[in-house]
Amino acid sequence: MKTITSLKNNKFSSSKLIIFAIVFAAIGGILIYRSFAATSGPITITIGGTYTGDWASSGTTSPVKIATSQPVIIENSTISTTGSANLVDANYAGVNIIIRNSKFNAPATGAGQAIFAYNYKSITMEHNDINGSWGIRLDNAQAGGAVTVRYNKARNINSSVYAPHFFQTANNVYTIPIEVAWNEVISTFTQTNVEDVINIHSSSGAKVHDNYIQGAYPPTLTGGFSGSGIMIDSGAHDNEIYNNQVVDTTNVGIGISSGWNNSVHDNRVIFDGRDDSGNIFTAANVGIYAYNPNSEPTWTNNHVFNNTIGWIKADGGRNTMYLPVYPEDYAKNTELAASSTTHALEIAEYQLWLNKLSSNGVTVGSTGTTTPLPTVALSASPSTISSGQSANLTWSSTNAASCTASGTWSGVKATSGTQVVTPTATSTYTITCSGAGGSSSANTNITVSTTNTAGWTYCATEATHCTFSGSRSVRYGANDTYFIP
Numbered sequence: 001m002k003t004i005t006s007l008k009n010n011k012f013s014s015s016k017l018i019i020f021a022i023v024f025a026a027i028g029g030i031l032i033y034r035s036f037a038a039t040s041g042p043i044t045i046t047i048g049g050t051y052t053g054d055w056a057s058s059g060t061t062s063p064v065k066i067a068t069s070q071p072v073i074i075e076n077s078t079i080s081t082t083g084s085a086n087l088v089d090a091n092y093a094g095v096n097i098i099i100r101n102s103k104f105n106a107p108a109t110g111a112g113q114a115i116f117a118y119n120y121k122s123i124t125m126e127h128n129d130i131n132g133s134w135g136i137r138l139d140n141a142q143a144g145g146a147v148t149v150r151y152n153k154a155r156n157i158n159s160s161v162y163a164p165h166f167f168q169t170a171n172n173v174y175t176i177p178i179e180v181a182w183n184e185v186i187s188t189f190t191q192t193n194v195e196d197v198i199n200i201h202s203s204s205g206a207k208v209h210d211n212y213i214q215g216a217y218p219p220t221l222t223g224g225f226s227g228s229g230i231m232i233d234s235g236a237h238d239n240e241i242y243n244n245q246v247v248d249t250t251n252v253g254i255g256i257s258s259g260w261n262n263s264v265h266d267n268r269v270i271f272d273g274r275d276d277s278g279n280i281f282t283a284a285n286v287g288i289y290a291y292n293p294n295s296e297p298t299w300t301n302n303h304v305f306n307n308t309i310g311w312i313k314a315d316g317g318r319n320t321m322y323l324p325v326y327p328e329d330y331a332k333n334t335e336l337a338a339s340s341t342t343h344a345l346e347i348a349e350y351q352l353w354l355n356k357l358s359s360n361g362v363t364v365g366s367t368g369t370t371t372p373l374p375t376v377a378l379s380a381s382p383s384t385i386s387s388g389q390s391a392n393l394t395w396s397s398t399n400a401a402s403c404t405a406s407g408t409w410s411g412v413k414a415t416s417g418t419q420v421v422t423p424t425a426t427s428t429y430t431i432t433c434s435g436a437g438g439s440s441s442a443n444t445n446i447t448v449s450t451t452n453t454a455g456w457t458y459c460a461t462e463a464t465h466c467t468f469s470g471s472r473s474v475r476y477g478a479n480d481t482y483f484i485p
Contacts, residue, residue, distance in 0.1 A: 048072055056080040062089035062112075069094030069121065079114075080105040084160050086112035087133060090120065094142060098124040101366045106133035108434060110158030110193070113137045121145045129366050130154040134164035135185075140171050147178040153365030154185040157194035164194050166213075170201040175238065178206035184353070184364045187215035189275055191441065195227040197249065202234040209243045212353040214346075216249035218283045221275065225283040228252035229269070232262050235298065242266045247349050250283050253311065256290040256302045264288060265306045268352075269320075270336075272343050273312035280314050287311030289322040290329070304329045310336030310345060374400035374433045378442040386449045390422045393429055395442070400433035407443065423448055 042057045048070025054077065055063040062085045066072060069092065079087045079102060087104050090097055095117050104114040113134040117123055121142050126149075135157055138147060149167055157164050166185045169178055180198060187194050197213045200206050208230060218225035229246035232239055236259040244267045246253045253269035256262050273284040287309040292299040302325070309320040318338040323329045336345075357364065378395040385391050396416040397403060403413040408427035413419075415433060423446055430443040 045072055050075065052076045054078045054080075057083060057085060059083040060085050062086050064088045066090040066092050066095055066097060068092065069096060072097045074099045075101050077102040078105065079103070081111050081133075082107050084111055086114075086116045088113075088115040090115055090117035090123070092117075093119045095120040096122045098126075099128060100124070100126045101128070103129045103131070103366055104133055105131050106158070108132060108158075108191075108432065110134070110160040110164070112159065112161050113164075122147070124148040125150075125152060127151045127364075127366055128153075130157075130166075132156050132158050134159040134162060135166035136168070137165070138169045141169075141174060141176045143174045143176075145174070145176045147176065147180075149180045150182050151362065151364050152183045154183070156187050156191045157185065157197065158187075158192050165199045166194070166197045168196070168199040168201060169203040169206065170199075170234075172203040175205040178203065180206065180208045181210050182357075182362050182364060183211045185211065185213050185215075187217070188440075189215065189217045190219075192217065193219065196231040197228070198230045200230075200232045200236045200239050203236050204238045206236075206239040208239070208241045210356075211244045212247075212350070213244065213249065214247040214350065216251070218250060218281065221279050222282050225251045225281075228255050230254045231257065232259055232302075233257045235259050235296075237261050237298075239263075240265075244268070245270075245349055245353055247271065247346050250281050251285045252289060253287045253309070254307075255288070256304075257293055258296060258299065260298055260300045260302065262302045264290065264304045267307045268349065269307060269309045269311065270341065270346055270349050271311050272341050272346060273314060273316070274343065276343065278343070282314045284312060284314045285319065286313075286322050287320045288333075290326070291322060291324050299325070302326075305332035308334045308336065310338075310341030312338055312341050374398060374440045376400070376403075376431060376433045376440045376442040378429065378431050378444045380429070380444045380446045383445065384447040384449060385423075387424065388422070390420050391446050392418055393421055393444070394418045395431050397433040397440075400440075403431050403433040406430045406432065421446070 042061055042063050043053065043055050044065040044067055045051060046067045048068055050073040052075055057063040058081065060083060063079045063081055081087055111133040114130045114136055116137045118139045119142060120138060122145050123138055125136055130152060135154060136149060147169060154166050157166050167180050185197055192215060194216050197216055198208055213229045216227045216229060228251055229249040230241055230244065238261045241254060241264045246267065246269045248271050253271065254264050254267060256264065269287045274280055288304055288307060290302045290304050304323055311320050313319045320335045321330060321333060375398045381392050400415045403415055405411055405413050407430040408423060409421065409429055413431060426447045428443055428445050430441055432441040
C-alpha cells in the first residue's frame with residue numbers, strides 16, 4: 001500500500017510519462033498478441049497466442065513443443081532439426097494449432113514428423129515448406145475437431161525413424177471434416193523412403209483433392225515396395241479422393257483396400273514403369289485398385305470413376321486398374337495406351353499442374369522466399385577406359401554449401417571441381433551436395449575394359465615376309481614384334 005501511495009503522489013516529468021506509456025503499450029501488446037522474436041534453441045509453448053521464430057534442435061529434442069490446448073498460431077517461422085525428433089511435438093490433449101507460412105527443415109537422412117498430434121482438437125497447416133522429413137501425422141481426433149492441410153510444398157519425404165507419409169490421419173473414432181488440398185509433394189528416387197504419400201487410415205470425412213503427388217519408390221530398382229500415392233485403408237469410410245494428379249508412385253497410384261462409402265474420381269494417375277534414365281522398376285504394379293484383400297464384411301460401396309490412368313508394369317504391359325468387386329467401374333474410366341504412357345507424359349503432367357495453379361490463382365509453399373534444393377551434376381571423361389588408364393571426374397552444384405563423395409570414392413569435396421581417378425574395375429561414383437534447401441545427389445559410371453593385349457615376337461630365317469591368319473590376316477616382315485589388341 002505504501003508503494004501505491006508513493007506512486008500515486010509522485011509527480012513525473014513528461015519524458016518519464018512517455019517512457020511509461022511505451023513500456024505499458026509494449027507489455028499490453030505482448031499480452032494481447034503473444035508474438036516471440038527469433039530464438040536459436042527449442043521452445044515449449046504453454047500459453048496460447050501467435051509465435052514467430054527460428055527454432056532448431058538436435059538429437060531427440062523437438063524444436064517446438066506444444067503444451068497447451070489454448071489456440072496457438074505459428075507463422076513466418078523456420079523449424080529445423082539435425083536429429084531424429086518430430087519438428088513440432090503437438091502430443092497434447094485438445095491441441096488447437098495453426099501453422100502457416102513456415103519452413104520445416106530436416107537432414108538428408110530424414111527426421112520424425114513435421115508435426116505429430118494425438119488426441120487433438122484442430123490442426124491447420126497452410127503455405128508451408130516441408131523439406132526432407134516425415135510430413136503430417138494426426139492421430140485420434142477429438143469430437144468437433146477439424147483438419148485443414150492446404151497450399152503446402154514438400155520435397156523428399158524421408159524419415160530415419162518410421163515409414164513416412166506426407167499426410168496421415170489415423171484412428172479417428174469421430175467423423176471430423178478433413179481437407180487435404182492444393183499441396184505439391186515431389187520426392188526423388190534414392191532420396192526418399194516415403195510409403196503412402198497420403199494415407200487415410202481408419203478415418204472418415206476426408207476430402208483429398210487437387211494435390212500434385214510425384215514420387216514414391218523402392219530403395220532400389222529391383223527392390224519390393226508397398227507404398228502408393230494415396231491409400232484408403234484399415235476401415236476408413238466416407239472419404240472422397242478427387243481431382244488429384246499422381247505421378248511415378250511405382251506400386252500403386254491410388255488404392256482402396258478397406259472400408260466403405262469411399263470414392264475415387266476425376267484423378268489423373270500416370271507412371272511409365274521406369275526411372276528417369278529408362279531403367280525398369282520391378283515393383284511397378286497398378287494405377288488404381290479397389291478390392292477387399294482381407295475379406296472384410298464391411299467392405300462395400302467403394303467406387304472408382306471418371307479417372308484418367310496410364311500405368312506400365314515391369315514387363316512393359318499396361319495395368320491401369322484392378323476392380324474385382326465392382327467390375328462395372330472399369331468402363332467408367334479412361335485408360336491410356338501403353339505406347340503413350342511415357343516419361344514425356346510424366347514431365348507434361350507437372351506443366352499441367354503449374355497451369356492449374358495459375359488458372360486458379362493458387363500459390364503453394366511459404367509466401368516468403370523458398371530456399372531451393374541444391375542441383376548437382378557429375379560426369380566422367382572418358383567414361384570407358386582400359387585397365388591402368390585414368391579418367392577425369394568433373395562435378396558442379398548450385399545452392400550447395402558442401403559436398404561429400406561416396407561409392408568408389410569418398411571424402412568431403414568442394415562444391416565444384418575435377419579429380420583424376422584410376423579405377424581397377426568398372427565403378428560408380430556418387431556425390432551428394434547439401435545446402436539450406438536440403439540435399440541432392442548425382443552419380444556416374446566409369447567402365448574399365450578387361451580386354452588384354454597380346455604380343456608376339458617372331459623371327460624367321462631365309463624369308464622375306466610372314467603372314468599371320470585367324471580372325472584377320474596380317475603380312476609383316478621376317479623379323480618383328482606384333483601386338484594384337
